[in-house]
Amino acid sequence: MAKETIIFTIILLLFLFIYSYFVEPFSLQIVRRDLSYSDLPLNLEGLKIMHLSDFHCRSFTIREKRLVEVITREKPDFIFFTGDFVEKDEWISSCEEILSRIANENPNFFGVFGNHDHGLNTSTEKLESIFEKKGIKILTNESTVIKFKNGRFYLIGIDDPYLDYDNLSSALEDVEKNKFKILLSHSPQIFLEEKELINNNDIDLILSGHTHGGQINIPFITDFFLSLWPSGKYTVGLFEEGKVLVYVNRGIGSFYRLPLRLNAPPEATIITLRLK
Ligand SMILES: [Fe+2]
Numbered sequence: 343m344a345k346e347t348i349i350f351t352i353i354l355l356l357f358l359f360i361y362s363y364f365v366e367p368f369s370l371q372i373v374r375r376d377l378s379y380s381d382l383p384l385n386l387e388g389l390k391i392m393h394l395s396d397f398h399c400r401s402f403t404i405r406e407k408r409l410v411e412v413i414t415r416e417k418p419d420f421i422f423f424t425g426d427f428v429e430k431d432e433w434i435s436s437c438e439e440i441l442s443r444i445a446n447e448n449p450n451f452f453g454v455f456g457n458h459d460h461g462l463n464t465s466t467e468k469l470e471s472i473f474e475k476k477g478i479k480i481l482t483n484e485s486t487v488i489k490f491k492n493g494r495f496y497l498i499g500i501d502d503p504y505l506d507y508d509n510l511s512s513a514l515e516d517v518e519k520n521k522f523k524i525l526l527s528h529s530p531q532i533f534l535e536e537k538e539l540i541n542n543n544d545i546d547l548i549l550s551g552h553t554h555g556g557q558i559n560i561p562f563i564t565d566f567f568l569s570l571w572p573s574g575k576y577t578v579g580l581f582e583e584g585k586v587l588v589y590v591n592r593g594i595g596s597f598y599r600l601p602l603r604l605n606a607p608p609e610a611t612i613i614t615l616r617l618k
Pocket of ligand 1: 396425426458593
């Protein structure tokens with residue numbers, strides 16, 4: 343290889359490393375999606391949800407500051423978080439700060455646990471109690487009725503399916519059939535594992551994270567490797583599966599052992615429900 347080619351390759355790799363370590367992980371992207379349903383109850387038309395995922399809290403950086411500013415500006419009706427709050431016990435306090443700053447802006451804040459939340463010395467029961475004091479309501483294989491305008495819908499939250507903590511049947515126990523339903527599940531694999539239950543119970547929207555959009559997203563290659571995960575083809579973005587829409591969010595943070603993002607910027611998704 344010519345000397346010039348080697349120097350060029352080294353400079354390019356150095357540039358990519360600097361960009362993916364110092365720049366892209368903090369470049370929060372706002373993704374807007376209008377999701378249309380032909381049977382959407384009239385009183386849910388225009389419902390604005392902010393979907394967030396995979397905080398992997400470590401500290402309150404410019405990224406989290408921007409996120410809070412976006413929430414202040416956008417005024418979503420609800421904020422739904424789909425798991426992976428934190429990877430280590432020592433970063434729980436940083437997570438408390440992030441959660442309370444978000445909840446101060448919008449108290450309609452709900453979430454579920456992801457696989458990393460189960461890897462701490464602190465139990466998820468204890469985590470739930472710590473985080474709920476900061477203003478987020480965590481759903482663990484349960485549902486809640488959410489009132490909006492003159493109507494209501496169901497929010498169903500399952501514990502992490504990647505490590506098999508999920509129990510969708512139990513979460514659906516108190517859910518009425520003919521109401522709009524949103525399911526929060528850390529990993530989108532729930533759709534593959536519980537397809538029949540999801541279809542039989544007329545779940546309308548599944549919000550997930552877990553994949554981080556690959557974090558280092560090399561076209562085709564990253565998608566191929568992600569597709570080998572239990573979540574299969576549900577790697578990132580929107581998937582229409584008959585009546586059910588599945589949205590996979592790239593998340594906010596990154597694995598602490600691989601704090602890089604390339605072509606997979608952190609994402610805050612604003613979903614607006616529309617009548618088709
Ligand atoms: Fe994650």
